[in-house]
Amino acid sequence: MVSVPKRLHKRANVRNLLKRRMREAYRLNKEPLREICIRENIRLSLGLLYTSGEIADYKTIEHAVRKIIQTVVARS
Secondary structure (H helix, E strand, C coil), X not given: CEECCCCCCCCHHHHHHHHHHHHHHHHXXXXXXXXXXXXXXXXXXXXXXXXXCCCCCHHHHHHHHHHHHHHHHHHC
16 A cells, blocks of 8 residues: 555645655565565565655655665564
């Protein structure tokens, strides 16, 4: 699940842009997470919530998503 709060970004086109960037970053970096889930035979639900009031570029979002995935993998 990917979410961008309306109270932080009023315009729908901005919210959609940020959600697309987060989904794409997750899609390209999800493999380590998938491998652990398959190896450990577990199911995982992951929610990403955009909390910054600024519009970040793709590289910044990708770095943050990659860091989140690495943290989850390290705790498994």
